[in-house]
Amino acid sequence: MKIILEQDYARLDRFLTERFPEIPRSQWDLWIRSGKVAVKGQAVTKSGTRLRAGDEVETEVPDITPPGLHLLPEDLDLPTLYEDDRIWILDKPAGVVVHPGPGHPTGTVANALLGRLQKEALALQETQAAEDDDEEAAPLWPGLVHRLDRFTTGCLVTAKDAQAQASIQAQFKARTVDKRYLALVRNSRRLPELGSFLIDEPIGRHRLERLKMCITTSGRPAQTRVKVLARVAGLALVECELLTGRTHQIRVHLGHLGAPILGDPLYGGPTRWQDEEKRAILCEHPMLHAWKLSLDHPGSGERVAVMAPLPPPFQTLLERLGIEI
Structure with a gap:
């Protein structure tokens, strides 16, 4: 990705943080020091590099690796609409985040789901790029098959095992889930x-x-x-x-x-x-x-x-x- 600056910036990391606010400044600092950002065609390794209007900055947006290895079960009181041994459908309150991310390491639906399972039954999957962050894309976290925005309330389905997760995800892709x-x-x-x-x-x-x-x-x-x-x-x-x-x-x-x-x-x-x-x-x-x-229920159909x-x-x-x- 190449970006032509329209104004001066005192620091390279500040410019990148303002341009991509979903990426923490600390992440950009590591990305720059790893030589993965170029200014005027030359790789730079200093976050404090000064930029001038007209400079060309070239970089890829870094992935934010989720804190999966530290995802712990939590006993969260979230209202249930339906639950059995294969799926859990909750009524998500406003303000509750579906999966951990920057600023929300705990207190998420993913933590609550693991808390209900009380065991490591589901393997974490790799983070996808932001452009694939759709309900129909592969899940980022165990048991999750779709998402709701932080302040959107209501029905959210989760799976309690890998087979149920795959079944429901296939239904989303086939557009047979009615939302x-x-x-x-x-x-x-x-x-x-x-x-x-x-x-x-x-x-x-x-x-x-x-x-x-x-x-x-x-x-x-x-x-x-x-x-x-x-x-x-x-x-x-x-x-x-x-x-x-x-x-x-x-x-x-x-x-x-x-x-x-x-x-x-x-x-x-x-x-x-x-x-x-x-x-x-x-x-x-x-x-x-x-x-x-x-x-369709992943077990009984x-x-x-x-x-x-x-x-x-x-x-x-x-x-x-x-x-x-």
């Missing part, structure tokens, strides 16, 4: 009054803002079926059916329609709103909820269907708006 989400969005003229419609736009990583995804012709195919359930106070409640599983798919697709999710500023969603009586509505995180999920109740902040907001589901 329905509820989202409260800013109303848009591009949302139909009645019925449902399909958003079919490819999604890839944003070229400049590495924490974001975007609509791009170079992205991977992505399809979301959207149905408008209610409209009030300049907002709309929509049901989204994921036909593919790209990173931030619903957030990107709805934002692309001019209907960003309330509480999602990363994709243009407002964090403040007013109800019909002009009373303030504050949202600390996106109003996006994994509402329903169904799949029978269909397992669950529904996660709306979390209190989402339910209270809908009641204020007079919306029933």
Whole structure:
């Protein structure tokens, strides 16, 4: 990857950290000292190398190796929607991270799953590149077959053995897992009054803002079926059916329609709103909820269907708006 600087920077590591904020500065320091970053065609080994506007920086984005060898079982009180000896489907609360990463070494769903198993039944797998970080890609952690963003609530399925994991992952790839989400969005003229419609736009990583995804012709195919359930106070409640599983798919697709999710500023969603009586509505995180999920049981083959109740902040907001589901 080659980058032409548009301004001066006092330090090379600072520039790289700002450009790729998901990579810790300490990781860039190791990457630079290993000679894996070039400036103006020459490898450099000093993190404090000064940069000038017009300089060309060439590097590959380093992988962040997960702390797998240190992943320990944890007894976390996470609500269960369905559980047997093969799978565990939980109702993920807002703020809970699915797998460990920078800033979240513990307290994740992966830790909780190992805590439930109480044994080392599943082998950790190698980290994938960020571009493959999709629900349909191979799992990064034991028992995980798909993900929810940190502040997305609701249905999340995990597997308790390797065979169950492979079975469910195959169902995701075959698109036989039914996933329905509820989202409260800013109303848009591009949302139909009645019925449902399909958003079919490819999604890839944003070229400049590495924490974001975007609509791009170079992205991977992505399809979301959207149905408008209610409209009030300049907002709309929509049901989204994921036909593919790209990173931030619903957030990107709805934002692309001019209907960003309330509480999602990363994709243009407002964090403040007013109800019909002009009373303030504050949202600390996106109003996006994994509402329903169904799949074939990896053992019996029978269909397992669950529904996660709306979390209190989402339910209270809908009641204020007079919306029933």
